[in-house]
Amino acid sequence: MPALWKRLDVSQDVPAFILQEDEVYYAREYISKGGYKTSEANQLIMNLKKPVNRRGQRDWYYKEQAIDRFARELAAALKDGTVIAAIPSSKCRTDPEYDSRLEDTLSAAKRYKPSLIVEQPIVVNATSVAVHAGGSRRPDEIYSNLVWKGFSHEVHQVLLIDDVLTTGSHFRACKRIILEHCPAAKVAGVFWAKTVWPDPETSASAEVRR
Amino acid sequence: MANAVSPYREMVAYETLWGQQNQSLRTLAEMFKRERVLPSELLRPELAREATEELRERVETLLRSKTGFSVAVHGAFQYPERLQQAKHPIELFYYRGDIGLLESSCISVVGSRKCSEAGKTNTKKLVTELVRQGFTIVSGLALGIDTVALKTAVEEKGKVIGVIGTPIDHYYPVENRGLQDLIAKEHLLISQVPFYRYSVEPFKSKRNYFPQRNETMSALSEGTIIVEASDTSGTLTQARAALQQGRKLFILDSCFENPDITWPHKFAERGAIRVKTADDITALLGEVKET
Numbered sequence: 001m002p003a004l005w006k007r008l009d010v011s012q013d014v015p016a017f018i019l020q021e022d023e024v025y026y027a028r029e030y031i032s033k034g035g036y037k038t039s040e041a042n043q044l045i046m047n048l049k050k051p052v053n054r055r056g057q058r059d060w061y062y063k064e065q066a067i068d069r070f071a072r073e074l075a076a077a078l079k080d081g082t083v084i085a086a087i088p089s090s091k092c093r094t095d096p097e098y099d100s101r102l103e104d105t106l107s108a109a110k111r112y113k114p115s116l117i118v119e120q121p122i123v124v125n126a127t128s129v130a131v132h133a134g135g136s137r138r139p140d141e142i143y144s145n146l147v148w149k150g151f152s153h154e155v156h157q158v159l160l161i162d163d164v165l166t167t168g169s170h171f172r173a174c175k176r177i178i179l180e181h182c183p184a185a186k187v188a189g190v191f192w193a194k195t196v197w198p199d200p201e202t203s204a205s206a207e208v209r210r
Numbered sequence: 211m212a213n214a215v216s217p218y219r220e221m222v223a224y225e226t227l228w229g230q231q232n233q234s235l236r237t238l239a240e241m242f243k244r245e246r247v248l249p250s251e252l253l254r255p256e257l258a259r260e261a262t263e264e265l266r267e268r269v270e271t272l273l274r275s276k277t278g279f280s281v282a283v284h285g286a287f288q289y290p291e292r293l294q295q296a297k298h299p300i301e302l303f304y305y306r307g308d309i310g311l312l313e314s315s316c317i318s319v320v321g322s323r324k325c326s327e328a329g330k331t332n333t334k335k336l337v338t339e340l341v342r343q344g345f346t347i348v349s350g351l352a353l354g355i356d357t358v359a360l361k362t363a364v365e366e367k368g369k370v371i372g373v374i375g376t377p378i379d380h381y382y383p384v385e386n387r388g389l390q391d392l393i394a395k396e397h398l399l400i401s402q403v404p405f406y407r408y409s410v411e412p413f414k415s416k417r418n419y420f421p422q423r424n425e426t427m428s429a430l431s432e433g434t435i436i437v438e439a440s441d442t443s444g445t446l447t448q449a450r451a452a453l454q455q456g457r458k459l460f461i462l463d464s465c466f467e468n469p470d471i472t473w474p475h476k477f478a479e480r481g482a483i484r485v486k487t488a489d490d491i492t493a494l495l496g497e498v499k500e501t
Contacts, residue, residue: 004215004286010274011218011281025211027287029280031308039310041288077213159211190211196280196308 002076003027005190008165013196017139018168022175023188026165027073030193041193044069048163048192052099067101070192071108074161080115083155087162087170087189088124088146106161119158121181122174123147139172146177157186165191215248217281222273223249224302226266228404235422239298248285249301269406276405279304279378288312295455296429303402303426304378306394311346311369315498317491318348318427318452320445321355321437329438332462333358336435339488341368344498348373348431350423351386351393355437355445360389364397371398373427375420377405402426424448425455432495433458435485441471449477458494460485 008014008024018024028041048066050059078084086102103120110116125147151158160174171189178187227238227249245252253262282289284301290312293299319337321329337347337359347363348371349356363370372393374382378401381387393399403419421444428434428451436459439445452459459482465474466484478484485491492498 002213004213004283005211006283006286007211007214007216009216009218011221025214029288029309031310039308040313041310077211079212188211 002073005077008194012194015165015168015194016137017172018165022168022171023186024165024168024171024191025188026191026194028193029196030164032166032195032197045164045193048101049099052097063101067105068108070105070163072112073192074105074109074190075112075116078109078113078116078159080113081117082115083117083119083151083158084109084161084190085119085121085158087160087174088122090124090142092124092126102161102163117153119151119155121149121151121158122177123149137167137169139169139176142169143173143176146173148177148181150181155182155185157188160187160189161191162189163192164195165189165193166195215250215283215286217283217286218273220249220283220302221281222266222270223253225269225273225404225406226262227252228407229265229269229410230262233407235298235300235418238301242284242299242301248283272406272409276379279306280309281305282309290430293426293429296425296451297454298422298425299429300402300426303400305398305400306378307396307398309398311371311398312430313499314346314369315344315495316346316348316371316431317495318431318434318448319355319359319437320349320424320427320434320448321359322439322443322445323352323354323356325354325358325438328464329355330358332464333437334362336437336462336488336491337362337368338366340491341366343488343492345492346371348427350375350420350427351390352420353383353385357386357389359437360393364389364392369397371400371430373400373423373430375401375403375423376416377401377403377408379405400426400430420444421447425451428452428457429455431457433460433491435460435462435491436465437462438465439471439473441473446473446477449473449482453477453480453482458483460491460494462486 005025005027030041030045044066047062050063054060084106086106089099091098106118110118125145160171175187178185282303282305288309317340333355341363346369347359349359351372351374360370370393376382381390424447428448434448434452436445436449449459461474461482461484463484463486
């Protein structure tokens with residue numbers, strides 16, 4: 001039996017932009033700023049996020065392995081016919097540093113479970129600075145960079161997929177634009193890992209509160 | 211999402227089961243072994259006992275005031291499956307810190323609360339060497355050997371896992387409050403003790419959580435090292451658990467030379483390994499996990 005994902009609830013530290021009514025799932029805890037070096041979660045996320053300029057290098061293999069693992073775990077956890085969509089990254093598709101890891105993960109998940117429906121209703125208009133490079137975590141700024149492309153068919157429920165849940169700002173912005181166009185749709189978030197801070201005072205929630 | 215659990219829901223269900231009359235770690239473990247379901251599924255009306263709803267409400271009222279920890283549930287990502295090798299496995303536990311540490315090579319270093327100076331010196335020497343070789347040190351945060359083992363590992367810049375026999379928001383003994391907070395912040399702190407049951411039961415039965423915690427420490431570790439213990443020490447619970455769970459049990463050579471105790475020879479007859487140095491131990495364990 002595949003391992004169970006966790007639903008974000010009141011027993012956990014809720015990221016700054018996630019609201020009580022949000023339906024959010026994650027598999028593992030990712031320790032911000034280090035964590036144990038051989039922790040599987042930290043290793044998987046580091047490999048998945050390997051920068052695209054490593055393409056063709058020997059370590060690129062680990063990125064492909066991470067994508068495949070993410071895809072298999074997603075496919076195993078989702079019901080037949082589930083509609084999934086990637087939360088767009090902060091870079092637009094024409095940017096040379098654009099990383100297609102999430103699209104690749106979703107396509108691979110569909111290979112493992114062909115009944116999955118992969119949609120791409122939202123794209124990013126202009127490249128914004130990535131959060132880890134000092135970019136914005138504010139949902140309204142992220143929202144203003146999103147372009148609505150729409151679904152290819154009628155959608156009642158969609159799972160927004162991303163690798164790491166930190167503040168939830170991208171999820172918030174994407175959920176907002178979907179609900180503006182499809183007010184009756186049910187939107188949930190699925191993340192491979194949720195960031196945890198060993199010291200609560202340095203958490204994203206604390207950062208936003210300041 | 212099909213394959214998902216709500217940790218909060220499972221915590222409330224598990225704590226409610228623990229709060230039922232005559233429930234114990236053994237009865238719960240047997241029930242979970244038989245049914246193979248989540249705690250919330252065990253609370254289904256047809257399986258639940260009388261007055262469960264009222265109990266669940268009381269449990270939830272208490273749990274709402276508890277924060278600052280996470281919940282690991284059997285079957286979910288990052289719950290260590292090896293815990294199921296314990297005689298009475300725990301289906302759920304609480305933790306603070308980096309759960310990823312459970313994926314490292316873990317070894318328990320335990321012993322008496324009232325320990326000798328030689329015992330302290332031996333612990334420091336052993337732990338320093340194990341940390342150098344990359345092992346994560348698991349111990350119980352009791353006074354004596356446990357404290358020396360954890361403090362030494364932290365001082366040597368190693369990683370530690372503290373497993374306590376009180377609820378995760380309690381400190382016992384109070385002397386270790388600072389150490390426990392440090393472990394929760396920079397390492398990993400674990401407790402299997404149910405908040406509600408603990409809050410309503412008499413002192414006498416609260417003591418049972420300490421030996422139960424030792425069984426968990428053993429199950430989490432590749433091996434257990436006993437540095438020093440008397441014939442009646444609670445540490446011997448972990449010795450028995452290690453053998454029962456198929457883990458390696460190491461007994462420090464000096465224990466065999468103490469004429470006042472008989473347990474080292476008894477355990478050696480049952481498969482425990484007499485060791486002098488950290489190298490004797492690591493030679494018998496697998497490679498330290500690295501990436």
